[in-house]
Amino acid sequence: MKDDINLKPVWDAILDVYREVSRICDRHGLRYYLTDGTALGAVRHQGFIPWDDDFDMSMPREDYEAFVKIAKDELPEHLKFVNWENTPEFMLLFGKVQDSRREVIEKIEAQCGYTLSSGIYIDIIPVDGYPESRLERFWVKWYVRILSCMIRFRCMRLGDQSKKGRLVWLAGLVFSILLPWKDGQSCKRTCEKFLLRHPFASARLVGRASMRLTMLNRRPMPAEYWCEPSSGQFNGIDVPLPHDIDAYLKFYYGDYMKLPPESQRHHSHEYKYRCAWWLGPTKAG
Numbered sequence: 001m002k003d004d005i006n007l008k009p010v011w012d013a014i015l016d017v018y019r020e021v022s023r024i025c026d027r028h029g030l031r032y033y034l035t036d037g038t039a040l041g042a043v044r045h046q047g048f049i050p051w052d053d054d055f056d057m058s059m060p061r062e063d064y065e066a067f068v069k070i071a072k073d074e075l076p077e078h079l080k081f082v083n084w085e086n087t088p089e090f091m092l093l094f095g096k097v098q099d100s101r102r103e104v105i106e107k108i109e110a111q112c113g114y115t116l117s118s119g120i121y122i123d124i125i126p127v128d129g130y131p132e133s134r135l136e137r138f139w140v141k142w143y144v145r146i147l148s149c150m151i152r153f154r155c156m157r158l159g160d161q162s163k164k165g166r167l168v169w170l171a172g173l174v175f176s177i178l179l180p181w182k183d184g185q186s187c188k189r190t191c192e193k194f195l196l197r198h199p200f201a202s203a204r205l206v207g208r209a210s211m212r213l214t215m216l217n218r219r220p221m222p223a224e225y226w227c228e229p230s231s232g233q234f235n236g237i238d239v240p241l242p243h244d245i246d247a248y249l250k251f252y253y254g255d256y257m258k259l260p261p262e263s264q265r266h267h268s269h270e271y272k273y274r275c276a277w278w279l280g281p282t283k284a285g
Helices: 008-027 036-044 061-074 102-112 134-154 163-179 182-195 247-252
Strands: 054-058 078-081 095-099 121-130 204-209 230-236 237-241
Touching: 008 054, 008 061, 008 095, 008 102, 008 121, 008 237, 036 054, 036 230, 036 237, 036 247, 054 061, 061 078, 061 095, 061 121, 102 121, 134 163, 134 182
Parallel strands: 054 121
Antiparallel strands: 078 095, 095 121, 121 204, 230 237
């Protein structure tokens, strides 16, 4: 981690967003869990991983959809829920709650020492049933990979890509020529339909998705992880974690209490350009 980056202003602002989201979820009885590196931080550091600037929540699909419906009316005015439906430039299949106050974000950037390309936000990721058929997983995975290339081509500029990202972008260009009737939104809509094929409530195995339907590129998780949440502490706040947090963290990280090499201790987001949605939705309604 660079010595000149001060992540505390970012952490404080992220936790302000989380408090508002958790307040709404608790009021409406919605299930949610801190997950991924955020859950790891809660257990290993009792808060943020010292070099991380990310915050991840996951919700069973039913609760996620309920949150999407009420977020617009119940979030404070300065917080905006962003997803692919209200922001065509957004290429992920989950949502973000973002602080839309430009002056606040710019002040935090000056304090922390780097550009927050997507502003201040937390990720909210739906949990869906996982297809148990190997054949279904195979063909869906490859079809969705094609759609993902097309989404990247439609939603991002070539100059903003990494070396690997440029190859994906160029593949998206080729597929877009071959499938001209599939624009970016219809590609995302098709991807999400695959996610909804297996209801969470009756699933034995579950997964979570991003732009590339990563649930199909990872081992499925037992549905038991999403039973009654366990409790943890995160920067002095009581937070819900996956049911068997030890099994969950071992599933993702193996020996999760072991710190990574110093060369791998860096914050999650290295981009220096502004994402199109950094201040909230770009589509009315």
